[in-house]
Amino acid sequence: MLVLGIETSCDETAAGVVRDGSEILSNVVMAQPIHARYGGVVPELASRCHIRLVLPAIDEALREAGTTLDRIDGVAVTERPGLVGALLVGVSVAKALGYARGIPFVGVDHLLAHVVANFLIDPPAEVPFVCLLVSGGHTELFLVSSRVDMRSLGGTLDDAAGEAFDKVAKMLGLGYPGGPELEKLAREGNPAGVDFPPPLPRGLDFSFSGIKTSVRYYIERLGRKPTLEERRDIAASFQRVVVESLADKLLRAADETRSTAIALAGGVAANTALRETVRKRAERYGLRVSIPPTILCTDNAAIVAAAGTERLARGERDGLEMDARARSERAKGQTRGRS
Amino acid sequence: MENRWCAETSSPEETEQLGAALALNLQGGDVVGLSGDLGSGKTCLARGICRGLGVEDRVTSPSFLTVNEYRGRLRVFHIDLYRVGRVTDLRTDGYDEMIFGSGVALIEWSEKIAGVLPEDRLDISIEITGRQSRRLIFRPGGARGKDLLSRFTEGWANQ
Numbered sequence: 001m002l003v004l005g006i007e008t009s010c011d012e013t014a015a016g017v018v019r020d021g022s023e024i025l026s027n028v029v030m031a032q033p034i035h036a037r038y039g040g041v042v043p044e045l046a047s048r049c050h051i052r053l054v055l056p057a058i059d060e061a062l063r064e065a066g067t068t069l070d071r072i073d074g075v076a077v078t079e080r081p082g083l084v085g086a087l088l089v090g091v092s093v094a095k096a097l098g099y100a101r102g103i104p105f106v107g108v109d110h111l112l113a114h115v116v117a118n119f120l121i122d123p124p125a126e127v128p129f130v131c132l133l134v135s136g137g138h139t140e141l142f143l144v145s146s147r148v149d150m151r152s153l154g155g156t157l158d159d160a161a162g163e164a165f166d167k168v169a170k171m172l173g174l175g176y177p178g179g180p181e182l183e184k185l186a187r188e189g190n191p192a193g194v195d196f197p198p199p200l201p202r203g204l205d206f207s208f209s210g211i212k213t214s215v216r217y218y219i220e221r222l223g224r225k226p227t228l229e230e231r232r233d234i235a236a237s238f239q240r241v242v243v244e245s246l247a248d249k250l251l252r253a254a255d256e257t258r259s260t261a262i263a264l265a266g267g268v269a270a271n272t273a274l275r276e277t278v279r280k281r282a283e284r285y286g287l288r289v290s291i292p293p294t295i296l297c298t299d300n301a302a303i304v305a306a307a308g309t310e311r312l313a314r315g316e317r318d319g320l321e322m323d324a325r326a327r328s329e330r331a332k333g334q335t336r337g338r339s
Numbered sequence: 340m341e342n343r344w345c346a347e348t349s350s351p352e353e354t355e356q357l358g359a360a361l362a363l364n365l366q367g368g369d370v371v372g373l374s375g376d377l378g379s380g381k382t383c384l385a386r387g388i389c390r391g392l393g394v395e396d397r398v399t400s401p402s403f404l405t406v407n408e409y410r411g412r413l414r415v416f417h418i419d420l421y422r423v424g425r426v427t428d429l430r431t432d433g434y435d436e437m438i439f440g441s442g443v444a445l446i447e448w449s450e451k452i453a454g455v456l457p458e459d460r461l462d463i464s465i466e467i468t469g470r471q472s473r474r475l476i477f478r479p480g481g482a483r484g485k486d487l488l489s490r491f492t493e494g495w496a497n498q
Contacts, residue, residue, distance in 0.1 A: 035424055037424075038424030038425050039424055040421075040422045040423050040424035040425075041422055041423055041424055042423070042424040042425045042426075042427075043423065043426060044426075044427050081406075084434075136422075137401075155397075155399070156399055156400075157397065157399065158382060158399055158400055159382075159399075159400045160399075160400065163400060163421075166422070167377050167421075170377070171377065176422075209378070209382070209400070212377065212378055213378035216376075216377060216378045217470065326406040326437075327406050327407065327408045
């Protein structure tokens with residue numbers, strides 16, 4: 001089964017073709033560098049860029065996959081969460097393809113798509129496993145028992161990890177988007193240089209608001225602009241505390257659910273320190289570990305195609321009344337214990 | 340004199356309580372703008388407002404591009420514009436249902452879109468005065484903003 005995935009939830013226009021939910025034939029991501037000029041995403045500009053880029057992205061994805069629209073069995077599109085105007089572009093294209101060409105389409109939750117990245121790697125993750133989804137908007141642990149069945153085990157009480165990265169990056173004078181910049185700065189720093197207090201939420205929950213505030217006070221106490229060396233140490237020390245906290249909880253979740261496999265997903269899973277720490281811990285405790293390559297961690301459409309494949313294969317489809325939604329179903333009270 | 344009201348809190352818990360007290364006076368369609376530096380406690384205040392509206396779900400930072408929706412006595416849309424560079428038109432940008440609808444809109448970093456927000460609203464800015472202490476400055480806009488603030492401050496004074 002060939003599925004075309006479309007992703008336009010934020011500031012990247014993406015299309016990709018996936019066979020049988022497991023083999024990536026193409027994965028095209030077109031960036032919109034214009035937002036950096038404004039220090040953040042400009043929703044209206046994002047929508048306009050998506051309109052311009054979405055059809056070329058789809059054409060390119062079909063060409064790279066060596067296929068044509070006639071051979072596509074279904075379309076999967078991100079319908080939530082994200083900027084409504086941006087999401088609408090992808091959703092409208094999916095509907096148009098459905099209406100004009102009779103191709104069935106389904107809407108996909110972007111967050112679940114990130115987790116599904118672990119089925120697109122070689123070898124694919126074997127269920128059940130515990131997955132840490134960590135991105136700019138989310139930090140959540142799932143027990144994944146099948147492609148469509150995942151249960152939340154815990155999540156952040158306040159800020160997402162990626163959000164803390166971005167905000168601390170801003171305090172250190174780094175540009176947007178700050179996460180990758182902060183990682184670069186941290187590489188040269190001493191991770192034990194500053195003793196930031198580790199977050200201490202109970203159970204399988206996370207908290208990153210406190211560490212963000214600690215960094216702020218630390219910089220203020222200096223009473224001057226931190227030197228480059230100090231900034232490196234702050235970045236490295238901050239990153240260490242966040243990464244340790246993420247890895248600790250992931251391992252703890254595996255222990256509590258008696259899982260023998262762990263996995264990472266989401267944009268922050270592209271962070272090298274996190275990847276290395278999780279890999280080392282998994283080795284130490286004899287757990288299988290699945291970490292998708294960076295391209296599958298950041299926003300892309302192959303994961304969207306893969307996430308929609310199961311429903312399409314069962315003959316399910318959405319109708320023309322499908323709407324883009326800003327909110328994730330999960331965000332409503334974190335929907336604990338529900339998939 | 341500018342029409343405004345200030346409150347000092349000495350802990351995140353107190354900031355949350357203040358939000359809960361404010362929530363008792365909210366009605367459908369109200370817009371509350373929250374501004375203040377990183378780590379000043381905007382989400383903490385929003386959490387208090389949600390609690391006061393009877394929201395039982397966990398209230399986390401909606402940051403980046405997602406909006407968190409909660410249901411309490413009223414629907415609540417918790418929006419964070421931190422990563423948004425510029426908003427030109429609330430309708431085409433998809434925020435109209437949340438800001439001009441029948442729910443309560445709590446908007447962090449609202450100063451970024453002050454020019455396109457409805458005049459009837461309550462802006463609250465938070466200043467960091469110490470490690471745990473904060474000063475909250477309430478600025479009402481329009482008739483509804485003034486009414487909301489006066490009901491809240493009366494209730495607060497009678498506590």
